Amino acid sequence: MKNIVIGSGPAGRLASLQLGKLDEEVILIEKNHIAGTCLNEGCMVICALTDITKFIDSNNRFNNHGFIKSQLDISYKKIVEKIIETQEKLRELNQMENELVGNTIIYGEASIEGDSVKVNNESYNYDNLLIATGARPFIPDVKGSEYGLTNKDILKIDDVPEKLNIIGGGIIACEIANIYSTLGSEVNVIARSKFLKEIGENAKKYVLKHILQDISIYEDTEVSEISKDRVITDKNEELEGTPFFATGRTPNSEIAEGFVELNQDKTIKVNEMMQTNRSNVYAAGDVTGGWQLTPVARMEGITAARNMAGYPNKVSYSCIPxxxxxxxxxxxxxxxxxxxxxxxxxxxxxxxxxxxxxxxxxxxxxxxxxxxxxxxxxxxxxxxxxxxxxxxxxxxxxxxxxxxxxxxxxxxxxxxxxxxxxxxxxxxxxxxx
CATH class of the missing domain: 3.30.390.30 (FAD/NAD-linked reductase, C-terminal dimerisation domain)
Structure with a gap:
């Protein structure tokens, strides 16, 4: 097999698609669902829920203006059912897209054995290999951390939590806070340093005043212990509510340990061509760290694919929106x-x-x-x-x-x-x- 891609998230899926369009032979291996975190646990789930909260926000606004009188009855269970139904349709489309350019898709957990990849007790040799295994939620070493939810649990919970403690101060924490606050949760956000450091101070002030006005923000606050229904901070504050970790991502790089060089944070080390220290082994997407964004993962995957196919090019990270x-x-x-x-x-x-x-x-x-x-x-x-x-x-x-x-x-x-x-x-x- 000329090219094997492990992982079908944005990086691996777009790399496989690019290779197929270049008439390259490709096997795409996926452990769970095609399209990775973005469709199945991340961006698309957030977008789906935010569509609902925008509707709720507009309904409340129009009611306050007095020209619409309506009372909403929201079923979280039904929302989840329809998200899953939509995901299934999109998975079919994503699989069809890759198969239409001649790629073979295999579902199973892969392992790397030198110049071959093993999956479902079958071994496949490769000329070029791309590791695009993504990342998973980072869980800090805190007593009781096993009680904390993450983005992987959004479609598993039965109903909107009455009270929610979001641990983290970045983009994911902000989006989760907006969703569940609008759906009716009493939300606390506990940030280890400052909340929303990614945006300018004036923009942050606007967000807090006009969009997240019903949310309590605790900055420069560490979590010392959590339980199923409360969080204890380093300031001895006890905050009631379900704990939710939005504390960053950790790479799924275990498959590459001892095979290619890793960075200190366990991400896979690559150059501008998305090439590892092995000349015919590439890596792209969240497993390489850096900008953990879907468009960036796509860009990295396409860059890797073109290099694998013999069309040299380099990735650039300037001015990322x-x-x-x-x-x-x-x-x-x-x-x-x-x-x-x-x-x-x-x-x-x-x-x-x-x-x-x-x-x-x-x-x-x-x-x-x-x-x-x-x-x-x-x-x-x-x-x-x-x-x-x-x-x-x-x-x-x-x-x-x-x-x-x-x-x-x-x-x-x-x-x-x-x-x-x-x-x-x-x-x-x-x-x-």
Whole structure:
């Protein structure tokens, strides 16, 4: 077999698809379900639940405005049933997509034995191997940690917890807090350092005031012990509620131990071509650490596949766009390679504007917020934080222009779609240029 790919998450699935399109022979091996964490336990589950919470939020808003009178009866059990039903349909499509380019898919747990891979008691030799085994929730060493839920349990619980203690202060913690608070849980978030360090301070203030206003945040707080129905902090506070870990990810790299070189944190060490210390063995996605985002995993998988097929290319991580899936999306991007000095930085921030999914927010003054930081000396964008219904697509396209090094003068001919809630164009075209 010329190419074997272990793991069918975003990295492995897209790598296999790319190899198949290049007329390469491929076996794709998956331990559980095709499409990995994203579809089965992660992003898509969050998106599905957030669609529900957006509807609840809109219903509450319209009721408060007085032109709709309705009372919702939410069935968490039925929501879970329909998510699973949708996942099954998407798995079929993802499998069909790979098979249509001639790839063979094998379900089973793989092990690496030198120049071959063993699965279901069968051994397959390879010319090139891609390890894309992903990651799993990191569980901190805390007394009672076995009682904590993770994202893997969202579709297993019977109902919305009455009280929920989310341990962690990053993106996953924020999204989980938004979902269950909107569904009716009393939510605490316990952050070891600061909450939402990923976004700017003004954007964070907006999120806490307008989106997560019913959530209690405990910053600079460690968890010393948990039980089934409470969390004890290092400040001797006892917080009632089901514990939920959103404390990061740990790589599923055990399959590669002693075979390829690992980093200190047990992620697989790769170069810019996604190549390990073995020239014909590659790794991509969350198992390599770094940016643990679905689009990045796809990019890494495609990069690895092209190199495996003899088309040399390298991966680049500049200006990676990110989004918080909340009742109103929060998207952000930063040029980490900017050499701009503080004295050359200039920031403009304005409230969001009326548009699709935001018109009725004008009455309550929570239309969102957009902030753009400029490099005044080099006439470029350094950073964007946007809170608006259109922010995921707005920031994705602007991140591309940032990545390509466009000068701000190049934005002069940009023509926006109307109506839109995109305030970036207003800041860049009308307030900066």
């Amino acid at each position: 990110q989004t918080l899936s909340l009742n109103m999306e929060v998207s952000f991007v930063e040029d980490e390679n900017s050499t701009c000095n503080d004295e050359d930085k200039s920031t403009i921030g304005i409230p969001g504007i009326a548009g699709p999914h935001s018109f009725w927010n004008i009455l309550t003054g929570d239309t969102g917020y957009t902030e753009v930081e400029f490099d005044a000396k080099n006439n470029k964008i350094n950073r964007i934080n946007e809170i608006s219904p259109s922010s995921p697509s707005d920031v994705a396209y602007l991140s591309y222009l940032m990545r390509e090094g466009y000068n701000l003068d190049d934005y002069g001919d940009f023509l926006e779609v109307h109506p839109s809630t995109d305030s970036n164009y207003k800041i860049i075209k009308n307030m900066w240029l």
